[in-house]
Amino acid sequence: MNDMTTFDVEKIRKDFPILSREIHGMPLAFLDNGASAQKPKAVLDAIEKAYDHTYANVHRGVHYLSQASTELYEGARETIRAHINAASLDEVIFTKNATESINLVADSYGRANLKEGDEILLSTLEHHSNIVPWQLIAEKTGAVVKAVPIDEHGEFMFDTYLEMLGPKTKIVAVTHISNAIGTITPIDEIISAAHDAGAVVLIDGSQAAPHMQIDMQAIGADFYVFTGHKVFGPTGIGILYGKEELLDKMPPYQGGGDMIRRVTFEKTTFAKGHSKFEAGTPPIVQAIGLGAAIDYVNTIGFDKIGPHEQSLLAYATEQLGQINSVRIIGQAKQKASIISFTMEGIHPHDIGTIVDRGGVAIRVGHHCAQPLMDHFDVAATARASFAFYNNRADVDALVTAVRGVQEFFG
Amino acid sequence: MFDDLRELYQEVILDHSKHPRNFRHPDDANHEAHGYNPLCGDTLNVYLKMGHNGLIEDAAFEGKGCAISLASASMMTEIITGKTETEAKVLFDGFQKLVKGEEATIDAGDDTERLMVLAGVKEFPMRVKCATLAWHAMSSAMDGEEEASTE
Numbered sequence: 001m002n003d004m005t006t007f008d009v010e011k012i013r014k015d016f017p018i019l020s021r022e023i024h025g026m027p028l029a030f031l032d033n034g035a036s037a038q039k040p041k042a043v044l045d046a047i048e049k050a051y052d053h054t055y056a057n058v059h060r061g062v063h064y065l066s067q068a069s070t071e072l073y074e075g076a077r078e079t080i081r082a083h084i085n086a087a088s089l090d091e092v093i094f095t096k097n098a099t100e101s102i103n104l105v106a107d108s109y110g111r112a113n114l115k116e117g118d119e120i121l122l123s124t125l126e127h128h129s130n131i132v133p134w135q136l137i138a139e140k141t142g143a144v145v146k147a148v149p150i151d152e153h154g155e156f157m158f159d160t161y162l163e164m165l166g167p168k169t170k171i172v173a174v175t176h177i178s179n180a181i182g183t184i185t186p187i188d189e190i191i192s193a194a195h196d197a198g199a200v201v202l203i204d205g206s207q208a209a210p211h212m213q214i215d216m217q218a219i220g221a222d223f224y225v226f227t228g229h230k231v232f233g234p235t236g237i238g239i240l241y242g243k244e245e246l247l248d249k250m251p252p253y254q255g256g257g258d259m260i261r262r263v264t265f266e267k268t269t270f271a272k273g274h275s276k277f278e279a280g281t282p283p284i285v286q287a288i289g290l291g292a293a294i295d296y297v298n299t300i301g302f303d304k305i306g307p308h309e310q311s312l313l314a315y316a317t318e319q320l321g322q323i324n325s326v327r328i329i330g331q332a333k334q335k336a337s338i339i340s341f342t343m344e345g346i347h348p349h350d351i352g353t354i355v356d357r358g359g360v361a362i363r364v365g366h367h368c369a370q371p372l373m374d375h376f377d378v379a380a381t382a383r384a385s386f387a388f389y390n391n392r393a394d395v396d397a398l399v400t401a402v403r404g405v406q407e408f409f410g
Numbered sequence: 411m412f413d414d415l416r417e418l419y420q421e422v423i424l425d426h427s428k429h430p431r432n433f434r435h436p437d438d439a440n441h442e443a444h445g446y447n448p449l450c451g452d453t454l455n456v457y458l459k460m461g462h463n464g465l466i467e468d469a470a471f472e473g474k475g476c477a478i479s480l481a482s483a484s485m486m487t488e489i490i491t492g493k494t495e496t497e498a499k500v501l502f503d504g505f506q507k508l509v510k511g512e513e514a515t516i517d518a519g520d521d522t523e524r525l526m527v528l529a530g531v532k533e534f535p536m537r538v539k540c541a542t543l544a545w546h547a548m549s550s551a552m553d554g555e556e557e558a559s560t561e
């Protein structure tokens with residue numbers, strides 16, 4: 001294949017030790033990046049070094065290692081701030097994953113701002129972690145959760161959204177990219193319409209962060225969340241971006257060490273800025289690992305990653321489309337490199353098991369998006385999701401394996 | 411294709427999954443339960459007609475699932491019809507151990523050979539719950555519980 005001259009996928013693959021593994025005696029074709037991505041050597045090294053060279057608790061001591069550890073940890077925050085173009089470090093909160101980021105906003109912002117009859121608008125595309133936290137806070141406050149529908153291609157129905165927006169709408173929480181079918185939603189329009197209606201917006205960027213440059217100033221969301229392990233960093237670290245003027249007014253989410261200013265039994269005052277939301281010893285090494293991941297991705301650049309992934313998506317869509325029994329679920333005009341499909345008369349679990357024997361790792365199931373599955377009237381799909389380190393050989397392995405499935409059940 | 415896949419998806423299993431036996435909802439069923447696997451969303455209902463002394467006079471099911479869960483459900487309904495509740499539970503116990511790889515063989519009398527067809531599942535730990543879903547539902551139906559889960 002002829003990759004872009006400045007983007008050498010074979011060279012990039014060498015940065016990811018796991019990609020040279022064989023599975024069941026076959027070369028690994030790792031196409032489950034939507035669930036979690038692999039880690040480059042740069043991240044593994046940064047993690048090892050943080051443990052064997054500078055490890056100590058942060059913000060706690062005057063000794064050398066505590067200071068070194070704090071510098072690395074806070075340095076990671078700056079790396080992420082710069083990467084997402086947040087206005088200040090206080091707008092970058094470390095959580096344990098995207099799920100916790102959303103729960104934090106739902107609980108803290110929701111508790112302070114929602115009342116009976118208020119509306120929270122989501123969409124049918126959402127991952128369960130951008131549904132359930134809102135249901136929980138709705139139950140506590142008497143607010144109502146509503147979902148903006150999608151059409152038969154899996155597009156966010158913008159006109160219906162405009163009709164649903166109203167004076168009762170207090171929060172709009174929508175995914176940037178659907179994890180299950182790859183739809184890229186029109187977040188710019190979604191956000192400005194919400195702001196016109198006086199609502200605040202949370203964007204679930206869990207699937208966007210690995211595929212595109214995300215710029216908080218350009219996007220203008222009030223809250224934007226993503227999760228470290230899908231952007232080539234470790235598990236146990238997530239990001240919540242929030243506008244400072246909103247964060248300042250929000251009550252703490254959890255209480256504990258590090259988030260306080262002064263504690264007495266009569267009255268405790270809280271820390272300011274991001275610290276207010278970071279109770280307890282944070283995921284120190286995980287944050288450092290995430291910083292290394294972001295640095296690594298930026299050495300490649302999303303300007304190169306985007307076209308490569310889109311060419312894989314086009315190739316895979318075309319190749320899978322030639323297999324009779326395959327039905328691609330979700331054909332939005334703007335898609336990230338995620339393909340969901342079903343095969344006539346063959347359950348996704350059986351597809352997954354069979355292609356696995358060919359070294360092909362895909363996700364099968366409901367992808368934590370059951371309302372979306374219901375929309376397409378399927379219980380589950382098979383999903384191949386591509387990262388920048390995937391190549392045409394991975395697509396070929398998938399297509400060969402899927403043809404094998406068809407023969408097997410044919 | 412690979413031997414362990416052939417072992418898992420034997421002809422008998424493919425046949426049962428494509429043409430499940432007793433795939434119906436009998437009017438005179440007096441016990442039923444819903445089996446649900448939250449991991450994959452597979453769902454099926456098991457219907458039993460229980461007579462005197464815990465005799466299973468009829469067993470049937472309906473639902474959606476993968477080849478393994480449908481085949482297992484189909485074969486189960488054939489095997490447990492004519493057995494008593496106690497016998498069916500002993501079979502379930504043995505079958506679970508078989509597919510989890512805790513026992514290499516089971517003694518299920520004349521049905522041994524038929525159940526052994528599903529023994530290939532033990533090489534696929536992620537699929538054990540598919541194989542046992544209908545059995546859990548059967549067991550719940552006999553105990554008068556409406557919901558069975560593989561969790």
Ligand SMILES: Cc1ncc(COP(=O)(O)O)c(C=O)c1O
Nearest residue numbers: 097098099127129179206207227
């Ligand atoms: C769109 C989307 N939102 C949220 C999440 C939750 O991420 P995490 O489980 O890391 O919190 C995921 C991933 O599973 C996702 O794909």
